[in-house]
Amino acid sequence: MLRPLVQTFRRFLQPSASWLDRQAAKQNCTLQSLMDIDERNRWFPPEFRQRFGGFHPAGGSRRYLPSFPFDRVRSDMIALLLREIVVNHVPGSFAELGVHHGWSARLIHHYCPERRFYLLDTFAGFTAHDLKHETVAVGFNAGPAFADTTVELVRANIAPVGTTLEFVPGWFPASATAAMRDDRFAFVHLDADLEAPITAGLEFFWPRLSPGGMVLVHDYNAWPGARQAVDHFRQHHPVRAVPMPDKAGSIVLLK
Template sequence: MAGKSKAILFGAGDGGLRVHYMLSQQFEVIAFVDNDTSKQGSTLLSKPVIAPQAIASFEYDVIIIANIHGKAVYKQLTEDLQINKENIIDYYHNQMLDERIATLRQVADEIYENGVRGNVAELGVFQGEFAKYMNESFYDRKLYLFDTFSGFNEKDIRIEQAGHHSDSRTGEFENTTVELVMSKMAHKDNCIVKQGYFPESAIGVEDTFAFVSLDVDLYAPILEGLKYFYPRLESGGYIFVHDYNSTRYQGVKKAVREYCKEHGAKYVPISDLCGSAVIMK
């Protein structure tokens, strides 16, 4: 390990695993840290998973943020734990998200160059981090934003648990608001917020679509999203399905494979965090 910087990875899930494999030639990972108390005290890749407060007991060079909650984690590290910002790398937002965004922009270019009609939509907006890039890339098209804005629905969680797809809980990802999402949009006049349970929230929408992002994590809403949007996808259009290769949300892959097999749809995985599947019509 001589010559390698010692790193602690903040995120003991898919992000942490991905960063570990990508950066193992550059860093010696000495521990994972996670806010999830159920993970603390366990090991991941033979490394301890610790609570944030235990960071001070380790000798390290950098802390690498490897999950989607980068801004909150950065604030926690710098303000609550008083860790020097020079020792923190937000790898997810600086690198991993870039792969998905770069693919989005390339796909947008293809859509415009090929004259593909239709508007755009995201099902599962959360805090609008990906939707804002959709809004920028499709600057002259309506962007439908579908979300409960109250986290996972109890009905979907029951299906998730019955199928042993994930350990998700009702209300997860509720820490968002319409106002927060809209504050990130460059072309606000193009945005149409559809708050509520999908697909009921889509009643009255008559549009066809050139690009759709499905980021709802769970088996049932992913399947419902495909059932709704794929028939309404224009020829030459794309659907991104996030978390296709997630180790936590295993129902996503099941839903994609079931739907695509039944309807003859083709897809290819891309190597962003948790591995999106890209479906083209």
């Protein structure tokens, strides 16, 4: 009795589609709709959620914090990939190469706080060494970027931070620790934009990935470096891959 009333009230409170469109246009992107399993969607199926869990495993309550206001698909995609890792009990740690301010890391850590999670970044932006290896200049990758961050800032953005979180500052792959070399991984997020670090990430993590594990590479359908790194890797490794329709066109590599 109360639930339909609450849902109607929520819908009434939602911003109008035209207002959302205007806001999206200001950010130079189009409006993305909510998935049906999002309870703010008018087609939200309560029975389905009750039985199958929606963004969460059935009967479970994980903390899902959407991180990208203008790329809802990206947030939902990451949550649902993590859900697969959880329900299939894929063993191993998590890692992210390319943390910047920590928004994707925040989503991943709060959804799976029980997993060891390595956060790899220079925390000083792109390096001249990696930029030198970019073979296609597109403007974004022409100069140093993402230097406006620190470990402390990321820690504050992710807070509360569990003991499973491990910051690995420095230039990857040299920054990889002995513990990382000996570890196994269930989920790896490569969001380093450039060809050299993404190639290094694939070479480092793929052999350490558990069966059923995933490597999510952001920007596959947006940045030439990401595309070239993945395509080149796949020429030498028979990897099943699924392209994703988030804003920057991620791709998921499945083991």
